[in-house]
Amino acid sequence: MTATDNAESHDIFAAEDAYAAERETTEGKVYTVTGGDWDEMVAAVDPVNDERIIVNLGPQHPSTHGVLRLVCEMEGETVRSIRPVIGYLHTGIEKNLEYRTWTQGCTFVTRADYLAPIFNETGYCLGVEKLLDIEVPERANVLRVIMMELNRISSHLVALATAGMELGALSMMIYGFRDRERVLDLFEAVSGLRMNMAYIRPGGVAQDISEDAIRMIRDFVEYMPKGLDDYEGLLTGNAIWQERTQGVAYLDVSGCLALGVTGPVLRSAGLGWDLRKTMPYCGYEDYEFDVPTRTGADAWSRYLIRIEEIRQSLRIITQGLDRLEPGPVMVEDKKIAWPAQLALGSDGMGNSLNHIRHIMSQSMEALIHHFKLVTEGFRVPAGQAYTAIEAPRGELGTHVVSDGGTRPFRVHMRDPSFVNLQALPAIAEGGLLADVIAGGASFDPVMGGCDR
Amino acid sequence: MSDSTSDGEIQPVGQEARGLFGVSDTGDTSGFGGLVRRDPTGGPVVSTPEPLGGYFDEILAAVREGLGDEVVRAAVVDRDELTIHIAPDRTAEVCRHMRDDESLRFELCNSVSGVDYPAQGTRLHVVYHLTSMTYRRRVRLETAVGLDHPVVASVTEVYPTADWQEREVYDMFGVVFEGHPHLTRILMPDDWEGYPQRKDYPLGGISVEYKGAHIPPPDERRAYK
Numbered sequence: 001m002t003a004t005d006n007a008e009s010h011d012i013f014a015a016e017d018a019y020a021a022e023r024e025t026t027e028g029k030v031y032t033v034t035g036g037d038w039d040e041m042v043a044a045v046d047p048v049n050d051e052r053i054i055v056n057l058g059p060q061h062p063s064t065h066g067v068l069r070l071v072c073e074m075e076g077e078t079v080r081s082i083r084p085v086i087g088y089l090h091t092g093i094e095k096n097l098e099y100r101t102w103t104q105g106c107t108f109v110t111r112a113d114y115l116a117p118i119f120n121e122t123g124y125c126l127g128v129e130k131l132l133d134i135e136v137p138e139r140a141n142v143l144r145v146i147m148m149e150l151n152r153i154s155s156h157l158v159a160l161a162t163a164g165m166e167l168g169a170l171s172m173m174i175y176g177f178r179d180r181e182r183v184l185d186l187f188e189a190v191s192g193l194r195m196n197m198a199y200i201r202p203g204g205v206a207q208d209i210s211e212d213a214i215r216m217i218r219d220f221v222e223y224m225p226k227g228l229d230d231y232e233g234l235l236t237g238n239a240i241w242q243e244r245t246q247g248v249a250y251l252d253v254s255g256c257l258a259l260g261v262t263g264p265v266l267r268s269a270g271l272g273w274d275l276r277k278t279m280p281y282c283g284y285e286d287y288e289f290d291v292p293t294r295t296g297a298d299a300w301s302r303y304l305i306r307i308e309e310i311r312q313s314l315r316i317i318t319q320g321l322d323r324l325e326p327g328p329v330m331v332e333d334k335k336i337a338w339p340a341q342l343a344l345g346s347d348g349m350g351n352s353l354n355h356i357r358h359i360m361s362q363s364m365e366a367l368i369h370h371f372k373l374v375t376e377g378f379r380v381p382a383g384q385a386y387t388a389i390e391a392p393r394g395e396l397g398t399h400v401v402s403d404g405g406t407r408p409f410r411v412h413m414r415d416p417s418f419v420n421l422q423a424l425p426a427i428a429e430g431g432l433l434a435d436v437i438a439g440g441a442s443f444d445p446v447m448g449g450c451d452r
Numbered sequence: 453m454s455d456s457t458s459d460g461e462i463q464p465v466g467q468e469a470r471g472l473f474g475v476s477d478t479g480d481t482s483g484f485g486g487l488v489r490r491d492p493t494g495g496p497v498v499s500t501p502e503p504l505g506g507y508f509d510e511i512l513a514a515v516r517e518g519l520g521d522e523v524v525r526a527a528v529v530d531r532d533e534l535t536i537h538i539a540p541d542r543t544a545e546v547c548r549h550m551r552d553d554e555s556l557r558f559e560l561c562n563s564v565s566g567v568d569y570p571a572q573g574t575r576l577h578v579v580y581h582l583t584s585m586t587y588r589r590r591v592r593l594e595t596a597v598g599l600d601h602p603v604v605a606s607v608t609e610v611y612p613t614a615d616w617q618e619r620e621v622y623d624m625f626g627v628v629f630e631g632h633p634h635l636t637r638i639l640m641p642d643d644w645e646g647y648p649q650r651k652d653y654p655l656g657g658i659s660v661e662y663k664g665a666h667i668p669p670p671d672e673r674r675a676y677k
Contacts, residue, residue: 087639095649099670130531257559257585260613271585278588383530386581386592388562397563397581410649412565414581414617422616451639 052080055433059088063166063437066447068421070436077432082425086418089451097411101377102128103338105408106198109398112413113449114195115158118144118151119391120449121200124411126281127400128202130385132336139327140204141283146217146320147190147199148282148389149313153224154183155392155444156306160231163303163441167244172234179227182220189213192342192349204330207342207349214321221314221321228307235303245300249427249439252297259423263394263416264309265443267293268301275390282389286323287316299442336378339370377406393417393444415449497537499526507589508534514555519546535592543580543595544605544631550582550591551610558582558591561611564618566625570651574598576627580607580614597627606631624649 022031058069067088073081093112097105109124110117122144129136136144161176184194190213191199191206199206235241251259256266266273274291276284292308294301330337339359343352359367382404388397394416401410420443428436503509504527511534512527523546526537538546550558563581574596582591595604606629607614618629619638626647629635637644646653657669667673 087637087641090639092648099655133531258612260561260611262560273585278585279590384535384567384579384592385531385533386563386590388583388590395562399563399565399579399581401567410565410567412563412567414563414565418616418620419613422613 057436059085063440065162065166065440065445066450068440068445068447068450070424070440072433072436074433077434079428079431079433079436082428082436084421084424086421086447087451089447091448091452093452094411094413097408099407101406102202102380102408103377105411106201107196109411109413110196110198111448112452113391113393113396113415113417113446115155115446116151116391116393116396116449117196118147118200119389119396120413121198122148122282123387123389123391123396123398123413124400125200125202126387126389127385127398127411128380130387131380131383131400131402132202133381134203134331134333134336136204136331137328138283139208139325140329142320142323143190143205143209143329144200144282145284145287146317147187147205149316149320150183150186150217152313152392153310154180154187156310157183159306159392159441159444160235160303163299163438163444164235166437166441167241169235169238169241172231175227175230175234179224182223186213186217186220188349189216192344201330201338203333203336203338204328206338208329209324210344214324217317217321221317224314225311228310232307236307242300244434244438245303245442246296246298248299248431248435249442250298251423251427255423255426259426260419261394261423263390263392263420264302264305265420265423266394267291268305269297270295275388275395279388281387287319289313289315299438302442334369335373339366339373379404379406380408388414391416393446393449394420413449413452415452417443417445417447417450418452421445421450497526497528500529502527504529504534506532507587511556511589511591512536514553515546515549518549518553533590533592535594537594537596540578540595540597540604541630542605543578543593544607544610546593547580547582547607547610550593556584557586558584558589560585561607561613562590564607564614564621566621566627566649568625568649568651569596572596576602576625576650578604578621578627599626602626603628603630605629606635608632623647626650 022029052073052075055072055074056069057072058064059067064070069085069088071083071085072079091111093108097108100108105124105128106121109120112120157176157180161173161180164170164172164176187197188194190209191197193199251261251265251269253266253269253271256262256269256271262273270293272291272293275281277291289312292305292312294305341352341355342349343354359370380402382402384399384401386397386399388395395414396416397414399410399412399414400408403409424440424443427439431439502512504512508527508529512524515536516524523538523542524536525539528535528537547561550556560583561580562583565579567577567579569575569577575598577594577596580593582593583589597604604627606618608618608629609631615633616638618632619635621627622629622635623637623640624647636642640648655669655671657671659669660667
């Protein structure tokens with residue numbers, strides 16, 4: 001006798017029963033016995049379930065990774081819907097660029113994603129150089145690569161530090177910022193500034209690197225693997241860290257592509273898409289490094305990928321230092337190359353006294369040239385270009401349009417933070433509120449880049 | 453002094469050319485660039501003569517084969533980048549074909565951005581940058597609308613990533629994307645008036661007096677042409 005026959009022979013069970021609903025399965029009929037109709041009674045009295053509340057997280061909140069506002073509809077601890085609200089850090093960088101010269105543009109774009117200033121500058125300068133149709137000297141290219149990889153390390157360190165802080169691993173916050181400070185010291189030694197350096201300029205870089213700075217970078221490359229071992233000792237084997245990140249904020253490859261998510265998040269889902277390998281720029285095709293991927297597609301995989309990417313960046317930096325050949329760091333065309341030179345003085349990086357002596361007391365023509373190029377700038381042939389580079393958070397695209405004048409006609413930055421943040425509802429809805437924080441931290445959005 | 457830059461002609465960069473620093477009246481010393489703009493893209497878009505070279509011809513052929521010859525209004529190759537100009541009401545259709553066709557496979561919509569060319573009748577341009585990860589190719593789609601009817605078909609159904617990016621273009625340029633699920637402002641406050649990235653949007657600012665000298669707001673200063 002089959003299960004169905006059995007059920008038919010007992011008519012009393014076949015009737016609709018509020019206390020024991022029935023359904024067909026491959027194993028036969030299954031009865032789900034609940035404690036009663038209490039839920040229905042509550043729903044009848046209050047059709048809007050009073051368990052549902054709206055939690056407004058941010059825009060000023062230490063766990064939202066910047067001035068990001070999240071409107072969460074909660075049912076108990078479960079997030080039913082989440083709506084990110086952005087724009088609190090909109091500073092009109094793209095509009096401002098249209099009223100400055102092409103060179104001054106560097107000082108604006110560098111302030112967009114403030115954790116990855118070198119990437120903003122490089123993306124923008126590659127666009128301008130594409131419009132100008134110029135090639136930068138080899139030494140400048142190598143310096144750009146070294147600076148970008150240093151910047152990738154400092155950005156990932158902040159990602160690890162803030163993720164640690166947001167999940168309660170405060171030691172990681174201290175460690176991460178401590179080591180980021182070392183990278184910022186390197187930036188200061190190379191460019192004179194710790195953040196927002198405007199070091200990468202159309203046509204090359206602002207100034208040559210000093211022997212001292214090279215020595216400091218080599219020391220750092222030697223030091224950093226020990227730091228990474230420290231973080232791994234702190235977090236990787238940590239049961240709480242694993243519980244908070246493993247299987248959390250899942251987003252697979254098709255989800256990433258549909259939502260345009262790139263960078264470590266895409267690579268954590270298994271697709272090794274890294275523009276340094278797939279569409280090389282700045283001579284990345286000549287460096288030996290691996291693109292780490294994992295298949296977990298969760299916050300844990302993204303953490304491991306960031307750690308591994310720092311190790312790969314160290315490899316690239318070492319190769320870059322070995323490739324540094326003496327030579328110019330700016331194009332030879334004096335109609336484009338920035339005339340002012342900086343030099344390291346007793347009080348830090350400043351104007352080169354030799355250059356000032358030259359323009360102020362030796363050559364009237366040099367003074368005129370300096371003045372005209374600095375105040376008016378150079379012209380860029382009309383047209384548009386799109387350049388994309390692999391920033392720490394994903395593809396940083398720059399769409400540059402020129403009308404043939406001395407100022408950009410339009411610059412649009414496709415910032416990975418902006419695009420990736422769209423995917424937050426996809427990873428957070430249906431999960432716990434605490435996982436919204438873990439998921440957001442694993443995306444590592446920077447609101448300065450997101451809102452520009 | 454005759455000024456070769458004032459007639460809108462562009463001097464090649466990197467050559468000794470008179471007018472590179474040319475000014476027709478007194479020079480500006482504020483360091484601020486001025487706001488008189490020449491728009492060399494004021495004329496009609498001129499297609500690059502075919503063959504375009506590289507993989508560009510394959511893309512163009514696949515688009516024409518799938519959607520008909522008339523869908524491509526113009527195809528321009530400039531600085532090794534292919535731009536396909538299409539009609540504003542066909543963006544979604546073209547994007548769907550670009551994504552799904554076996555020989556195109558543009559899986560990723562990188563960027564949607566707007567550009568305002570005030571000299572043109574259809575002055576608001578929307579530019580889509582697509583990437584094919586399968587073939588490692590890039591292409592740019594461009595469409596243009598006028599202020600009287602600034603409506604472009606939304607591509608959010610094809611590329612969900614265009615959601616926020618189309619909202620940004622709406623926010624900054626006032627382009628309306630038909631079929632977008634919730635077209636609202638995204639970067640500017642909800643009650644903001646005007647579209648800040650349009651070229652005729654006033655910068656604001658007031659004249660400032662300092663020790664008897666008046667410094668005009670940015671868009672009224674003298675500047676290089």
